Amino acid sequence: MSDSNITSTHPAAFFLMGIPGLEHLHIWISIPFCSAYTLALLGNCTLLFIIQGDAALHEPMYLFLAMLATIDLVLSSTTLPKMLAIFWFRDSEINFNVCLVQMFFLHSFSIMESAVLLAMAFDRYVAICKPLHYTTVLTRSLITRIGMAAMARAVTLMTPLPFSLKHYHYCRGPVIAHCYCEHMAVVRLACGDTRFNNIYGIAVAMFIAVFDLLFVILSYIFILRAVLQLASREARYKAFGTCVSHVGAILAFYTPAVLSSIMHRVARQAAPHVHILFANFYMLFPPMVNPIIYGVKTKQIRERVIGLFLRKYV
Secondary structure, rough: OOOOHHHHOOHHHHEEEEOOOOHHHHHHHHHHHHHHHHHHHHHHHHHHHHHHHHHHHHHHHHHHHHHHHHHHOOOOOOOOHHHHHHHHOOEEEEEEEHHHHHHHHHHHHHHHHHHHHHHHHHHHHHHHHHHHHHHOOOHHHHHHHHHHHHHHHHHHHHOOOHHHHOOOEHHHHHHHEEOOOHHHHHHHOEEOOOOOHHHHHHHHHHHHHHHHHHHHHHHHHHHHHHHOOOOHHHHHHHHHHHHHHHHHHHHHHHHHHHHHHHHHHHHHOOHHHHHHHHHHHHHHHHHHHHHHHHHHOOOOHHHHHHHHHHHHHO
């Protein structure tokens, strides 16, 4: 045996199990997963194509929507191709460093999505509560800085995790009981003192959830107060209508996360595949439904999508 094998503290590769206990159903499970991924690709690419090609949509709301669509594309493409390879070809092997990169992208872009949803809440707050200052507050420069800040926050928070994982000795084997390299699924294979990863992972998750959700809720409290002060019912309805798509995106992102967290704490004795299916649902649902929500509820997007397909097929 070579010296490199003796001194190595981690395996050359991990093996992803997919969904433990449901291996015999992987082919059938792949059908809704593949369908959801296809919808996510088509929907988010269509949104980006429409927003990029129409100067009338180069407004703050749609620029934030373009950010959201880009994040959803990366987020779903980080996990789904490998997941489908496991289901279809039993290709469960993933290089150790590739696993850490997948984990970094997975968690970083989840944090970015939360930040963009917060930015979209701020956009709606300014549009409804400070309409006369909308164009002067939400300038292209500020939107760019918000996007860079969202990326910097995610990268800064997630960078310590891959480096810390490289220094553990993995004595519990190379098999990850999951469809992708989720942080805690990798930590469970490590020996030694893993308190840093456990505490840091929980602290980051709590910080993002509390900080972002708190300011989203505060934004909507001010929005609700401003809308209720409008004189006519039609004006109130129109103002609420501009927020429906964003509220739907917030629910699509945070509801599966909350349900998954509750399942881990309330149903600890549930079969492992239940938790993994919830985790996969959390990864797939927002990228799939966000384009549908905005396509259905946003008039400008809806009209341009219909026009795009009419030009194509008529």
